[in-house]
Amino acid sequence: MNDFMQQALAAASRSAPPWLEPLQARGREAWSNTSMPTRKTEAWKYTSLQALQKTFSAAPTQAAGSPLGDVPLPKLSGPTLVFTDGHYRADLSTTELPAGLRLVRFADATRDQAERIAAALGSAILPGRHVFAPLNDATLTDGVFMDVAANTRIETPVHIAWLTTGQNESISVTQRLLVSLGENSGATLVESFANTATGGTAFTNGLTELLIGRGAQLNHYRLHLEQGDVVHIGGVHARQEADSTLNGFHLALGSALKRIDLVVNHQGAGAHCSLDGLYLPRGTETVDYHTCIEHAVPHCTSRERFRGIIADEASAVFNGRIHIHPQAQKTRAELSNKNLLTSNKAEINTKPELEIYADDVQCAHGATVAQLDPLTLHYLRTRGVPRDEAEVMLSYGFINELVEAVEQAELQAFLKPLLARRFARDSRLTRHIL
Amino acid sequence: MLKIDNLHASVENKAILKGLDLAVGAGEVHAIMGPNGSGKSTLGHVLAGRPGYTVTAGSAQLLGQDLLTLDTEERAHLGLFLAYQYPVEIPGVSNMEFLKASVDAVREHRNEPALDSVSFMKQAREACKAVNLDQAFLKRGVNEGFSGGEKKRNELMQMMLLAPKLCIMDETDSGLDIDALQVVADGINAMRSPDRSFILVTHYQRLLNFIKPDRVHVLSGGRIVKSGDHSLALELEERGYAWLEDVA
Numbered sequence: 178m179n180d181f182m183q184q185a186l187a188a189a190s191r192s193a194p195p196w197l198e199p200l201q202a203r204g205r206e207a208w209s210n211t212s213m214p215t216r217k218t219e220a221w222k223y224t225s226l227q228a229l230q231k232t233f234s235a236a237p238t239q240a241a242g243s244p245l246g247d248v249p250l251p252k253l254s255g256p257t258l259v260f261t262d263g264h265y266r267a268d269l270s271t272t273e274l275p276a277g278l279r280l281v282r283f284a285d286a287t288r289d290q291a292e293r294i295a296a297a298l299g300s301a302i303l304p305g306r307h308v309f310a311p312l313n314d315a316t317l318t319d320g321v322f323m324d325v326a327a328n329t330r331i332e333t334p335v336h337i338a339w340l341t342t343g344q345n346e347s348i349s350v351t352q353r354l355l356v357s358l359g360e361n362s363g364a365t366l367v368e369s370f371a372n373t374a375t376g377g378t379a380f381t382n383g384l385t386e387l388l389i390g391r392g393a394q395l396n397h398y399r400l401h402l403e404q405g406d407v408v409h410i411g412g413v414h415a416r417q418e419a420d421s422t423l424n425g426f427h428l429a430l431g432s433a434l435k436r437i438d439l440v441v442n443h444q445g446a447g448a449h450c451s452l453d454g455l456y457l458p459r460g461t462e463t464v465d466y467h468t469c470i471e472h473a474v475p476h477c478t479s480r481e482r483f484r485g486i487i488a489d490e491a492s493a494v495f496n497g498r499i500h501i502h503p504q505a506q507k508t509r510a511e512l513s514n515k516n517l518l519t520s521n522k523a524e525i526n527t528k529p530e531l532e533i534y535a536d537d538v539q540c541a542h543g544a545t546v547a548q549l550d551p552l553t554l555h556y557l558r559t560r561g562v563p564r565d566e567a568e569v570m571l572s573y574g575f576i577n578e579l580v581e582a583v584e585q586a587e588l589q590a591f592l593k594p595l596l597a598r599r600f601a602r603d604s605r606l607t608r609h610i611l
Numbered sequence: 612m613l614k615i616d617n618l619h620a621s622v623e624n625k626a627i628l629k630g631l632d633l634a635v636g637a638g639e640v641h642a643i644m645g646p647n648g649s650g651k652s653t654l655g656h657v658l659a660g661r662p663g664y665t666v667t668a669g670s671a672q673l674l675g676q677d678l679l680t681l682d683t684e685e686r687a688h689l690g691l692f693l694a695y696q697y698p699v700e701i702p703g704v705s706n707m708e709f710l711k712a713s714v715d716a717v718r719e720h721r722n723e724p725a726l727d728s729v730s731f732m733k734q735a736r737e738a739c740k741a742v743n744l745d746q747a748f749l750k751r752g753v754n755e756g757f758s759g760g761e762k763k764r765n766e767l768m769q770m771m772l773l774a775p776k777l778c779i780m781d782e783t784d785s786g787l788d789i790d791a792l793q794v795v796a797d798g799i800n801a802m803r804s805p806d807r808s809f810i811l812v813t814h815y816q817r818l819l820n821f822i823k824p825d826r827v828h829v830l831s832g833g834r835i836v837k838s839g840d841h842s843l844a845l846e847l848e849e850r851g852y853a854w855l856e857d858v859a
Contacts, residue, residue: 551662552661552662552699553699553701555659555660555661555662555683556695556698556699556701557701557709557712557713558660558682558683558684558687559659559660559683559684559686559687559691559692559693560687560709560712560713560716560769560773561684561687561688561713561716561717561720561773562684562709562712562713562716563684563716564682564684566712566716570704570708570709570712571701571703571704573703573704574701574702574703574704574752575703576703577703577704578702578703609708609709609711609712609715610708
């Protein structure tokens with residue numbers, strides 16, 4: 178184990194509920210046997226973990242009572258759970274729940290709930306598929322179990338905000354969410370990740386597991402809004418039963434490093450998943466999305482649309498793997514990744530990775546890398562639009578299709594100005610977009 | 612309105628315009644005809660300042676101002692409008708957003724007050740109606756998935772909203788069926804006014820049956836080789852261009 182690996186364990190708080198201890202122990206052991214990925218590891222070829230070569234200490238054992246300041250978070254009408262530095266903040270949360278929905282913190286779980294959680298944790302993660310999952314297990318002290326009863330449709334969105342606050346030292350924070358949707362249920366989940374404006378360095382390890390029952394539909398939005406020195410390594414692992422639907426929307430503004438693995442397992446026929454994603458690193462930031470759709474059964478469909486705008490000296494990675502197993506006949510899978518580089522020093526590494534072992538399937542994929550088209554820019558200018566505004570309109574236009582596809586209206590209203598202002602601070606330049 | 616003297620321009624180091632002279636008075640409609648490759652489209656692009664089109668000699672003035680030293684958007688602010696032969700598709704930027712940005716920019720430079728959204732919408736809907744485009748086109752991406760005819764009508768709609776001083780129509784008639792041609796011609800005729808001029812770049816005299824030009828010029832080998840009134844267009848229709856090469 179290298180320094181980071183040992184220190185990450187040493188930093189782990191021991192104040193977990195007793196029923197989590199077996200999971201922690203398994204995690205510690207698995208982490209001890211883990212080799213830290215290097216640039217020679219295929220799945221980490223373009224992303225260096227150099228940013229982890231510094232000292233991260235344990236998150237404070239008490240929640241900071243500080244106000245949040247101007248953290249850009251969506252304001253949604255449903256229940257909201259806020260965590261700062263891994264601690265639940267009752268003072269910032271609203272927990273009025275509609276019938277059929279339970280939000281259980283691990284630390285508060287009853288014995289029955291604890292049994293269900295313990296049995297389900299990790300079950301959506303294929304063995305060896307998430308390098309940092311054992312560390313998450315080993316350091317897990319609290320998390321959230323979102324449980325939607327069968328045949329229930331929850332109309333209001335559930336919002337879980339994972340925040341890190343301004344600290345002088347670098348801290349390490351573990352975040353864990355387990356979601357279970359009963360048969361024929363439906364829900365909308367928004368996860369936001371952000372840090373307070375005062376900064377501080379944090380290593381956050383956020384792991385989300387989605388267990389989507391037969392005929393159920395989950396709309397899952399995962400917004401990575403952290404900025405500055407934050408290093409996030411996390412993932413979403415979904416298991417979909419027959420005829421279920423997962424609609425995922427993923428956003429990553431840049432910070433020092435974000436590596437997010439999205440893995441969807443189709444376990445029952447007739448399941449559908451769509452994953453939309455946007456990544457917008459700038460400065461010297463790095464964002465790395467690795468997606469993997471495991472088509473293990475017949476008659477499933479998947480559609481992925483990822484767009485990235487990479488500015489300055491930033492870099493991004495998109496790796497989209499589609500694995501169609503021999504028995505997964507009649508699979509339809511689509512993957513599209515488009516990238517816009519707005520500087521000569523920006524870097525994108527995009528790779529579709531198709532493994533197809535069934536013969537009766539439709540699979541389409543495409544990746545593009547481009548710069549703002551000079552003739553399109555010129556066309557706007559011939560109509561009097563100033564160059565700087567035209568550039569902002571075209572940059573925003575590049576991602577607009579996916580923003581417009583966000584069905585949750587409150588969230589779309591939050592995202593539009595946030596994203597438009599990503600391309601221009603001057604409101605004169607965004608006035609026609611907003 | 613427009614005065615071009617001895618204009619030379621090249622594209623990718625290939626000389627296309629070779630000493631073009633043209634003067635268009637206020638309120639006039641001029642037609643520029645000529646064989647393929649004669650430089651008809653190049654003229655419009657050079658005046659609009661398209662990247663890659665280099666002026667090597669000569670001058671062009673619009674309303675007494677040197678056009679060639681201005682940025683593309685400044686030329687538009689001054690009153691130049693080029694209706695493209697092949698309008699650009701811009702997915703992700705809505706027609707409405709694009710039109711509002713254009714109109715706001717142009718009005719700002721004319722020191723006219725900005726239109727509020729309601730008045731703008733009203734004008735945009737009227738323009739849509741005038742060019743026989745469904746209002747749904749306002750919400751779509753700029754020219755995205757539009758048919759050839761729809762793109763041409765979208766150009767015309769932009770022209771109506773921007774109310775330019777000099778309109779260069781680059782083969783606006785190509786690819787239009789007779790009904791669409793009538794719509795476009797009606798739109799142009801409705802915009803004719805004593806302080807607005809038009810240059811109609813076209814292959815065919817067909818358009819000129821609908822819009823009667825004051826002058827007709829033949830562009831060949833990068834220069835105007837013959838000018839006349841409407842009867843010249845009819846003569847060209849009958850005789851083709853070959854006989855003019857001797858003149859050139």
